[in-house]
Amino acid sequence: MxxxxxxxxxxxxxxxxxxxxxxxxxxxxxxxxxxxxxxxxxxxxxxxxxSGVIAGYHAQLDRHRVGYGVLGFVHLGLHNHTDETTAAFEREVQVLPQVLSCHNLSGRYDYQLEVVAQDLERFSEFVRSVVRNLPGVREISTSFSLKEVKRTTALPLD
Structure with a gap:
């Protein structure tokens, strides 16, 4: 690149x-x-x-004010790492509006999802009914943000 x-x-x-x-x-x-x-x-x-340096313009919303009280992180391990499995997983994650970001990781887990939900019950239901059924998912571990200390999309340009 x-x-x-x-x-x-x-x-x-x-x-x-x-x-x-x-x-x-x-x-x-x-x-x-x-x-x-x-x-x-x-x-x-x-x-x-x-040139693609500016990829777009967006309004930054306050998740609490639009009803998303929970921000959680879902770490996933896949059964296998074939091109077909990872492509199917990534394709399905792309269309989930609750998933703010998805990262393919090094280390213990294969992927990390950043997920919003209205409350813990809805977060739990999303993980159990949607995330668990994504292609290739073998292992799930979740954690929650207790306090967001910093969030930015601004890149350092110095």
Whole structure:
């Protein structure tokens, strides 16, 4: 995979830092912050979007305020690691809206899911009825977030 970071200059990094803080920042404000006129600033942002450096723009929701009181982590071990099993597992995980992230891991477990639920009962039901039935699942271990100390999607650009 290419490393586009080498192609990012100081202006690009400044634009990206600002957009990570507030993606609704206007082109005019961005241009002022990076000492460009609006047209070249807009072209830079478009280039960052087209190259895939900027993958999208999203609203960050407060999970508690939309009814998700539980954040849990589900560690999974698979029966086997064939291409077919892992592809089927990953395909099914992709469509589960309760799963915020899925990581293929090194170490004891094969995957870690970050899962939200309204409450412990619904989390438990999700794990028992959905996660347990995902392709290849052999072993499940769960843990819960007692307190979220930090959450960010902003990448360090220094």
């Amino acid at each position: 290419p490393h586009p970071a080498a192609d990012l200059d100081a202006v690009d990094r400044s634009l990206l830092r600002t957009l990570q803080r507030d993606a609704r920042t206007t082109v005019g404000t961005l241009a002022e912050q990076v000492a460009l006129s609006p047209s070249p600033c807009w072209r830079r942002v478009r280039q960052l979007e087209q």
